[in-house]
Amino acid sequence: MLRSLDIRDMLIIDRLELVFQPGLNVLTGETGAGKSILLDSLGFVLGWRGRAELVRQGADQGEVIAEFDLPESHGAWDVLREAGFGYDDALILRRINGRDGRKTAWINDRRVSGDILRAVSETLVELHGQHDDHGLLNPRGHRILLDDFGNLAPRLTAVRAAWKDLSVAKKALAGAEVRIAELQAEEEFLRHSVAELDGLSPSAGEDADLDKQRRKMQAAEKIGEDIHKAYQALGVNGAEGQLSDAMRWLGDASGQADGILDAPLASLERAMIELGEAQSGVETCIAELAFNPHDLEQAEERLFAIRGLARKHNVLADELGPFADGLRERMAALDRGASDLAELAEVLATAQAAYDGAAGSLSDARRKWAGKLDKAMAKELAPLKMERAVFVTEITPSDAGPDGADTVSFTVATNPGAPAGPIGKIASGGELSRFLLALKVCLTGTESGLTLIFDEIDRGVGGATADAVGRRLSQLASQGQVLVVTHSPQVAALGDHHWRVEKRQTKDATLSTVVGLVGADRIDEIARMLSGDRITDEARAAAIALLPA
Numbered sequence: 001m002l003r004s005l006d007i008r009d010m011l012i013i014d015r016l017e018l019v020f021q022p023g024l025n026v027l028t029g030e031t032g033a034g035k036s037i038l039l040d041s042l043g044f045v046l047g048w049r050g051r052a053e054l055v056r057q058g059a060d061q062g063e064v065i066a067e068f069d070l071p072e073s074h075g076a077w078d079v080l081r082e083a084g085f086g087y088d089d090a091l092i093l094r095r096i097n098g099r100d101g102r103k104t105a106w107i108n109d110r111r112v113s114g115d116i117l118r119a120v121s122e123t124l125v126e127l128h129g130q131h132d133d134h135g136l137l138n139p140r141g142h143r144i145l146l147d148d149f150g151n152l153a154p155r156l157t158a159v160r161a162a163w164k165d166l167s168v169a170k171k172a173l174a175g176a177e178v179r180i181a182e183l184q185a186e187e188e189f190l191r192h193s194v195a196e197l198d199g200l201s202p203s204a205g206e207d208a209d210l211d212k213q214r215r216k217m218q219a220a221e222k223i224g225e226d227i228h229k230a231y232q233a234l235g236v237n238g239a240e241g242q243l244s245d246a247m248r249w250l251g252d253a254s255g256q257a258d259g260i261l262d263a264p265l266a267s268l269e270r271a272m273i274e275l276g277e278a279q280s281g282v283e284t285c286i287a288e289l290a291f292n293p294h295d296l297e298q299a300e301e302r303l304f305a306i307r308g309l310a311r312k313h314n315v316l317a318d319e320l321g322p323f324a325d326g327l328r329e330r331m332a333a334l335d336r337g338a339s340d341l342a343e344l345a346e347v348l349a350t351a352q353a354a355y356d357g358a359a360g361s362l363s364d365a366r367r368k369w370a371g372k373l374d375k376a377m378a379k380e381l382a383p384l385k386m387e388r389a390v391f392v393t394e395i396t397p398s399d400a401g402p403d404g405a406d407t408v409s410f411t412v413a414t415n416p417g418a419p420a421g422p423i424g425k426i427a428s429g430g431e432l433s434r435f436l437l438a439l440k441v442c443l444t445g446t447e448s449g450l451t452l453i454f455d456e457i458d459r460g461v462g463g464a465t466a467d468a469v470g471r472r473l474s475q476l477a478s479q480g481q482v483l484v485v486t487h488s489p490q491v492a493a494l495g496d497h498h499w500r501v502e503k504r505q506t507k508d509a510t511l512s513t514v515v516g517l518v519g520a521d522r523i524d525e526i527a528r529m530l531s532g533d534r535i536t537d538e539a540r541a542a543a544i545a546l547l548p549a
Contacts, residue, residue: 001481002125002451003067003090007041009059010097012512018499024477026495027485027514028525033501034512035485039127039455042066045095046121047105047114054097057509062097068124068451075123080107083116091124093117127453128436137424143366143408146393149376149443150369155362156403162355163402169351173344180337183330190331193313197324202306207317210303217296220289227289231282234275243272355400362404366395370408373442380438383468385461386431389414391423391438410435433457434469441472451481458488466490489529493546498522523547 007016012034029035044054045064055062068091070076077087088108095105095117105117147156183190232238247268254261310317333340370393377391390413398407413420414431423435437457458469470491476482477496486492498517503510517525523543524535531539 001069002483003069004065005038005042005045005067006063006065007038008063009056010041010044010054010062010064011037011056012503012510013037013041014056014509014511016512016514018514020481020483021497022477022481023496024474024494025481025483025497025499026492027483027499027501028487028492028529029501030503031487033503035501036455037512038501038514039453039485042125042453043127044097045093045105046125047095047117048121048127055099060099064095066093067091068093070124076120079116079119079123083112085110091120093120123450125451125453127455128433128440128457139407139409139422142393142410143403143406145439145443146366146370146373146408149373150365152362152365152369155358155365159355159358159362159404160402162351162358163400166348166351166355169344169348173341173348176337176340176344180334180341183334183337187334190327190334194324194327194331197309197320197327200302200305200309200320202309202317202320204318204321207303207306207310210299210306214296214299214303216289217299223289227282227286231279231286234279234282239275240272240279243268243275247272359400359404363395363406366404366406366408370395376442377435377438380441380472381434384434384438384472385465385468386414386434386438388416389431389435390420391435392420433459434461434465437469437472440476451483452476454482454484454486456485456487458484458486458491462488462490467494470494487529489526489543489546492526492529493543494548498525500525 001022002020004020005016005018007013007018009015018038027035027038040054041064044062045066068076070091072087076091077085080091085108090108092108093105094107094109095103097103103114105112105114107117107120147153234240236244247265250261250265250268254265306317306320309320313320313323315323373393374391381387381389381391392411392413394409394411396407396409398405410423411420412423412426412431412435414426418426420426423432434457437454440452454473457473458466461469466488467490470488471494473482473484473491474494474496484491484495492498499514500517500521501512501514503512505511515521523540526543526546527535527539530542
């Protein structure tokens with residue numbers, strides 16, 4: 001419920017603090033005293049669209065603070081949790097309007113966007129007046145109101161879940177059809193490319209290996225002759241033969257050289273060993289460089305083939321294998337396309353049947369509760385002096401959607417024999433307000449935690465009708481909190497709490513204030529509403545008679 005409202009420098013209010021209570025809170029006062037300014041200020045802090053110029057003349061900024069007392073289960077906390085808030089003992093909304101028109105809002109001292117503020121406010125307050133009956137004038141609102149009246153949320157949830165499954169199934173089938181059509185368009189390319197890649201069957205790293213072999217064989221052609229010359233120079237006709245001769249000659253002479261040739265001979269023996277290792281290495285090289293010219297031709301042909309396919313498909317040579325795997329998968333998808341489409345079509349048919357069943361069940365329930373709502377409305381309209389009016393909830397088929405396949409429309413005929421039509425076009429302002437009030441009474445208990453505000457909903461009615469309006473407002477307030485701006489003494493007398501809005505003149509400005517009324521002051525205010533500016537004893541007596549015993 002709305003606990004308090006603190007207004008500073010808004011329009012003709014300099015400073016005003018109001019503390020509200022559960023039950024029926026009534027605000028009265030002469031026309032022009034500023035009752036609408038209170039609603040404008042409340043709408044401002046809730047983020048509603050309203051007047052552009054709200055700051056009081058001469059002030060730098062206007063400010064409104066609204067405090068709500070809400071249980072942890074209230075829907076406002078669900079909205080705030082999604083925005084990163086935690087539960088607190090109180091919910092405090094604060095909004096500032098600068099002289100430059102800039103608006104800034106806070107919730108529990110944390111700055112928030114206008115979208116979050118409005119999302120929260122939708123769970124807190126509902127305003128109704130002769131020009132604010134959006135729930136009645138908006139056909140989409142009619143469906144929501146009927147679903148609330150029949151407690152059809154579980155059925156609606158089932159329909160929305162079925163619609164989601166149906167949408168997913170439709171999207172899956174449509175996507176598959178597009179993909180298969182694309183595959184069919186490139187079928188010739190796929191089959192040719194896969195055959196070409198399968199014929200070559202390149203492996204990862206093969207390009208580098210072939211390039212290495214090719215370079216090695218090309219190098220062998222260039223250096224082979226020099227290596228063979230070197231091998232000959234190291235052999236028996238070359239270095240090996242000369243070293244052998246030298247060792248034989250020195251060996252023959254060493255016996256007569258008194259050991260002087262021992263060291264040279266030892267060096268020559270080591271040289272022969274190193275020479276043998278060199279010969280062995282050169283032989284190995286000659287063996288490794290030996291190749292068949294046909295092998296070079298084959299290596300080059302395969303290397304060029306691999307690189308040609310890589311260029312053709314715009315991939316790296318080492319990626320040809322995975323690329324071929326991808327093409328094979330697409331071919332496999334193409335080959336099983338018919339069976340895939342059949343499976344998806346079956347899933348879609350199942351989802352469609354599930355949706356049709358859930359939507360049909362919801363439609364049946366709506367028709368059932370539409371009749372109950374019409375009967376409940378007939379019962380409520382009679383005391384509001386609209387017993388000749390006929391209220392009918394019409395349900396017609398509409399395009400399927402997440403909320404079912406029904407259009408719900410409230411139609412009325414205000415007099416016997418008069419044509420029925422949409423409530424927003426047939427009912428006058430006063431009638432529309434009474435239709436709204438009757439509907440709200442019928443829906444009592446279906447809305448949770450909302451503070452209801454009625455702005456002069458009793459305009460144009462008086463006497464017993466005004467009393468009936470007041471009693472239904474009191475009935476609504478018995479289960480929560482209702483604020484009503486009224487000119488009707490019958491309605492004011494039934495309030496649990498009463499405030500009078502007054503306008504006072506100072507030397508430099510006109511200011512509006514609100515005074516809480518109890519006892520004799522309240523009697524005088526109701527008497528003024530009955531008789532005008534001159535309050536008589538008879539008016540006071542009539543006021544006392546209106547007050548509940």
